[in-house]
Amino acid sequence: MKIFSAAQLYEADKTTVEKQKITSADLMERAGTQIFQWLHQRLNGAPVPIHIFCGIGDNGGDGLVVGRLLIEHGYSVIVYVVNCSDKRSKNFLLNYDKIKNVTKNWPLLMKGEDDFPEINSEDIIVDAIFGIGLNRCPGGWVKKLIQYLNESKAFKLAVDIPSGLYSNAPLEDKEAVLKANHTLTFQAPKLAFFLPETAVFAPSFDVLDIGLDLEFLHNAEPLAQLISKPEAQRFYQTREKFGHKGTYGHALIVAGSYGKMGAAILSTTAAFRIGSGMVTAFVPKCGYNILQTAIPEAMVITDNEEAFLSDISFDFEPSAIGVGMGIGKNKATVEALKKLFTDSEIPFVIDADALNNISENKGLLKLLPKHSVLTPHPGELKRLIGEWKDDYDKLEKVKKFSEKHEVVVVIKGAYTITVYGDKLYINTTGNPGMATAGSGDALSGVITGLLSQGYDPLLASVFGVYMHGSAGDIASEQMGFEAVMAGDIIDNLGEAYLDLFAQTEPENESSEKN
Ligand SMILES: NC(=O)C1=CN([C@@H]2O[C@H](COP(=O)(O)OP(=O)(O)OC[C@H]3O[C@@H](n4cnc5c(N)ncnc54)[C@H](O)[C@@H]3O)[C@@H](O)[C@H]2O)[C@H](O)CC1
Ligand SMILES: [K+]
Numbered sequence: 445m446k447i448f449s450a451a452q453l454y455e456a457d458k459t460t461v462e463k464q465k466i467t468s469a470d471l472m473e474r475a476g477t478q479i480f481q482w483l484h485q486r487l488n489g490a491p492v493p494i495h496i497f498c499g500i501g502d503n504g505g506d507g508l509v510v511g512r513l514l515i516e517h518g519y520s521v522i523v524y525v526v527n528c529s530d531k532r533s534k535n536f537l538l539n540y541d542k543i544k545n546v547t548k549n550w551p552l553l554m555k556g557e558d559d560f561p562e563i564n565s566e567d568i569i570v571d572a573i574f575g576i577g578l579n580r581c582p583g584g585w586v587k588k589l590i591q592y593l594n595e596s597k598a599f600k601l602a603v604d605i606p607s608g609l610y611s612n613a614p615l616e617d618k619e620a621v622l623k624a625n626h627t628l629t630f631q632a633p634k635l636a637f638f639l640p641e642t643a644v645f646a647p648s649f650d651v652l653d654i655g656l657d658l659e660f661l662h663n664a665e666p667l668a669q670l671i672s673k674p675e676a677q678r679f680y681q682t683r684e685k686f687g688h689k690g691t692y693g694h695a696l697i698v699a700g701s702y703g704k705m706g707a708a709i710l711s712t713t714a715a716f717r718i719g720s721g722m723v724t725a726f727v728p729k730c731g732y733n734i735l736q737t738a739i740p741e742a743m744v745i746t747d748n749e750e751a752f753l754s755d756i757s758f759d760f761e762p763s764a765i766g767v768g769m770g771i772g773k774n775k776a777t778v779e780a781l782k783k784l785f786t787d788s789e790i791p792f793v794i795d796a797d798a799l800n801n802i803s804e805n806k807g808l809l810k811l812l813p814k815h816s817v818l819t820p821h822p823g824e825l826k827r828l829i830g831e832w833k834d835d836y837d838k839l840e841k842v843k844k845f846s847e848k849h850e851v852v853v854v855i856k857g858a859y860t861i862t863v864y865g866d867k868l869y870i871n872t873t874g875n876p877g878m879a880t881a882g883s884g885d886a887l888s889g890v891i892t893g894l895l896s897q898g899y900d901p902l903l904a905s906v907f908g909v910y911m912h913g914s915a916g917d918i919a920s921e922q923m924g925f926e927a928v929m930a931g932d933i934i935d936n937l938g939e940a941y942l943d944l945f946a947q948t949e950p951e952n953e954s955s956e957k958n
Contacts, residue, residue, distance in 0.1 A: 446666035450576040476509025507572025508539035565597035573607035581616040614834040639835035668868035679907040692721030693763035693896030702751035707770030714889025717937040766892030768798025785811035795888035803827035873913025877920040882930030914940040
């Protein structure tokens with residue numbers, strides 16, 4: 445699924461109206477009707493008080509449509525107009541008139557703090573104050589209203605986007621954004637829903653299809669691509685009936701140091717579980733017995749040093765190399781990396797201490813084979829590219845870094861974002877249970893294992909991140925977030941493959957769950 449900018453959505457809106465020969469009011473009716481249906485299906489006529497806060501633009505217009513339809517269906521509705529300006533939009537005014545046909549209780553005009561209503565915790569708040577047309581940070585009493593609503597324990601449903609959030613620009617004041625419990629967003633999710641500083645305001649959402657012109661949406665270059673099951677299914681490469689272990693490559697995992705041999709075990713196992721034909725672990729001498737005992741399927745080569753890596757030499761041609769998990773920052777290890785990067789022509793997966801060593805010895809970057817995959821968590825990324833002002837600045841810096849060094853960067857987080865040149869791929873699988881030691885080692889093993897099977901570096905990254913997250917989701921469903929350990933993620937990679945094509949009950953809604 446594509447993520448578009450606010451400007452593109454306005455453009456799509458315009459094209460749709462022209463091509464479908466409808467009015468913009470018709471489109472608003474469609475949007476409002478979708479929101480109404482979502483609520484109606486869940487409330488089923490329950491007499492819960494619904495407070496709808498409408499701004500004076502088209503987001504407010506959507507709120508008025510929802511209000512009218514709810515009133516027509518007998519719900520207990522109070523509509524407020526957050527009267528922050530006289531510049532009411534055409535479709536706001538049209539629906540402001542229409543709502544007066546269905547109720548004697550005209551919308552309440554709010555002009556300041558004195559007009560803030562009492563809201564009980566069992567009530568529902570519908571936030572239709574600002575949508576994607578936000579053009580400045582909410583201030584004055586409107587900001588106070590947003591704060592007042594945030595303090596309420598009532599369920600808060602945002603229309604299109606939580607008010608005060610820009611769809612694709614940095615946050616100015618986190619005190620002036622509505623903290624929605626759920627957001628119903630039109631046609632495509634907004635970039636702000638996926639970035640750490642702003643995602644907290646839209647912790648869950650559904651995408652409502654309002655029938656914007658498909659040709660326009662198909663041809664528009666998105667800000668980012670969202671990776672869910674349908675995309676992952678397309679990435680999957682079928683295993684051949686007559687394949688043999690050589691068909692699926694020979695991955696080399698260069699990992700571990702004294703006290704951190706678990707990292708090597710996790711990456712090696714993950715490379716196997718994602719489908720590598722063969723996996724060799726290259727570890728310091730102290731890891732030999734550990735690896736041979738823990739993973740009998742793996743081959744093991746050792747360094748001359750007992751406790752750290754100093755000379756990474758091997759006598760076969762791996763089809764992919766993952767390096768860095770638990771290797772430490774010994775000087776000799778830096779030299780070993782230099783030689784490894786210089787001698788190899790195939791792209792690497794670079795993780796953990798290999799990233800830290802690169803950050804401290806930037807010359808190593810130039811030695812990296814093109815299309816290598818770097819998998820930093822936020823701390824490692826900061827060491828690599830320096831500080832950033834906000835999430836958007838971070839993405840721009842990573843894009844430049846990716847372009848300059850011709851590498852794929854996997855920014856790990858709640859929504860892991862894979863960056864390649866100016867393209868962004870946002871993953872949708874994964875959960876807080878995966879914030880656990882070794883989860884990153886598992887991911888680097890997964891990506892290395894996919895590379896070894898012939899997935900290209902970008903696909904291996906995007907698909908690997910999806911599969912890793914999906915395995916983590918299956919693990920958490922079985923045991924709860926807290927109990928998940930990295931090994932559980934790896935153990936469920938098989939289930940994640942099965943889940944990829946499992947038959948599921950068809951959804952009877954035109955919405956995408958998240
Ligand atoms: N294209 C679509 O997908 C459709 C979107 N719909 C809805 O329309 C809104 C966008 O409406 P728009 O009128 O352009 O903008 P807003 O309603 O978000 O608000 C604009 C309004 O508010 C003023 N304003 C902006 N920021 C502030 C501020 N900080 N303080 C005070 N006033 C502010 C601004 O000047 C304007 O007057 C979209 O989100 C959807 O909900 C359609 O209904 C269906 C098609
Ligand atoms: K809103």
